[in-house]
Amino acid sequence: MTRSEENYLKIIFHLGGSDSIPITTNAIAEQMETKPSSVTDMAKKLAEKGLVNYKRYQGVSLTDQGTKTALSIIRKHRLWEVFLVKKLDFSWDEVHEVAEQLEHIKSEKLIDKIDELLEFPKFDPHGDPIPSKDGKFMVRDKQLLSEMPIGGKGVCVGVKDSSAPFLKFLDKNKIALGHTIQILEKEDFDQSLHIAMEGRELRISHQIASNLYVKKNE
Amino acid sequence: MTRSEENYLKIIFHLGGSDSIPITTNAIAEQMETKPSSVTDMAKKLAEKGLVNYKRYQGVSLTDQGTKTALSIIRKHRLWEVFLVKKLDFSWDEVHEVAEQLEHIKSEKLIDKIDELLEFPKFDPHGDPIPSKDGKFMVRDKQLLSEMPIGGKGVCVGVKDSSAPFLKFLDKNKIALGHTIQILEKEDFDQSLHIAMEGRELRISHQIASNLYVKKNE
DNA sequence: ACCTATTTTTAGATTTGTCTAAATTTAAAT
DNA sequence: ATTTAAATTTAGACAAATCTAAAAATAGGT
Structure with a gap:
């Protein structure tokens, strides 16, 4: 290959x-x-x-064979991303470019050892699932924040857009995976949201809300 | 590049x-x-x-520029080798091939972080010096075991041949870097050596002795 | 100084992945 | 059923890195 x-x-x-x-x-x-x-x-x-x-x-x-190969590359990409964030203190907006290179390293032992070192993570820093060796991965029941009803509450579990500018924006506004978000109000005019999160309130545009995934619950 | x-x-x-x-x-x-x-x-x-x-x-x-570039690749190769051995439990005969790939990853931040994670090692698993960012590296005062006089004593600090078969041979015979070796006797006929090491005695051929470096001391 | 063997370079071809421009097929609209 | 616009493929070319075979330069021996 x-x-x-x-x-x-x-x-x-x-x-x-x-x-x-x-x-x-x-x-x-x-x-x-x-x-x-x-x-x-x-x-x-x-x-x-x-x-x-x-x-x-x-x-x-x-084909099945092609899917298997694609998943193994995606597995490598996402494991390397976790490695960069957890072990080398990269921020989540810096990892993609490097992982694009690392994903092509050919050594089954290497990626299995990295997996082990990271204690077999199931999701990458952007909330995307990491396929296992045999190509299976968790599908999380998630929805876009923009699709949640007023009053709805959920844990932020992923981003749809994982470009550096968006991720940097999230960092600057202290929005991170794992935070609980509740929608207080939706502005009809521009669909911007008024949300509560980690004990503070803020307003975010529709564009932001439609690139954040929250876990479907209750 | x-x-x-x-x-x-x-x-x-x-x-x-x-x-x-x-x-x-x-x-x-x-x-x-x-x-x-x-x-x-x-x-x-x-x-x-x-x-x-x-x-x-x-x-x-x-040229100076070429030397600088070569050293930065060698630095990356050797740091990755240390990483594989220290963090992922690779054996020293398995690292070369993978490091050949990893050395071409382009990210200054990545290799600096790996260096930091490893606490700035000065030598790779085969005893070869790791160049610093600015291209300087330690030159160890070493000699081949085969060139040491009878009765001479030294610490094993490196291998000349770092091929997998030789390294596997050393593992099998429990010869490792850091061990102290003393030459008890040299066989005139085939220049094989009788040595003492870590409380046991063994015989090694000239070919082995001429691929092991010991630190020059006393 | 000359010849010869070896080393090194040139010239032309090959493979991989890409491109442009032209031709073809498909799909959509009337 | 035609026509037309868009998508797709073909044909031919190019750059990178390599190869083979032939030509050129060097170095050693006499």
Whole structure:
């Protein structure tokens, strides 16, 4: 597996899709920051290797083998992110770029030992689930904060947008995973929220609320 | 810097050499497990970038910039080796291959944090010195065990051959860095040694003795 | 100083992953 | 059922790093 092949599989996985709803060449090209023609070439190559299903003009979907490979890369990426945060004091907005490199290191023993060192974490610093060796992962019953009703209360468990600017914004406003949030009021005009969190009250825009996941409970 | 460029610089550094005694194309090709013609191409490219001095048919030598870069890669390689042994319980014969990959990860913060986590080690698991950020490293006053006189005593501080088979042999025979060794007798016929070490006596061949470094003392 | 063996370089080809531009297929609209 | 717009593929080219085979330069021996 080349690094490029691994990146394609990872992105195809993240784009979701299935045998019935395959991923379009264009969508992949956009995520890979490359051209659709390059994607076509790679689709053929991955199909040859049995990692994706591909028919001309019909998009691609991962085979079982491709899904397994994608999950193993995602597992590595997320474990390295936890490592960087827990063991090396990186902040959650700094880890993605480095993990993009570390995820391609080829050594099963290495990643298993990292997993062990971290005591088998189930979620990465952004709240995304970490697949186990055999490709299983926890699906958390979560919803966007923006979709919670007034008066609703929930624990912040993840972010939808994990870009550095958003994460830095959250840090600056002391919003972190694990905090309990209650919606006090919704502004009809712009859908901004008035929330209570860790004993203080603040106002956040709809854009922020629609990128924060809270655990569905009660 | 591409991965290939980094590997060339590292190997040129390890081959020693200087402005007056440049490294031959052939020597590099052999270490890189590639062909001399490929080395010529790379020599031109590295010369363009100011990392090596190169004149047709005259071999190459590292510039200051090239030396600096080579040392930073070696620093990363050796720090990762220490990490694998100290934090993930790898044995010293397993670390090289993985460190070959990890040394190319591009993140100054990452390697500095690893250095800190390991409490700034000065030597790697094979006894080789770890360059500091500014490219300085300790030169230990060591000699090959095979060159020590009869009756001589010294602490084992490094290996010359760090291949897995040799390291596994040492493990099997409970020879490790830090052990004190005294030469009891040398066999004239085959130069094998009779040594005392950690309260037991054993015989080792010349080939073994000429790949073990002991600290020069008394 | 010359010849010869070795080393090194050049020239041209190959592979991987990408690109542009043109051609083709699909899907949507009338 | 056509037409048209959008998406996708093909064809041909390029850069990086490598290779083989042939040519050129060097170094050693006489």
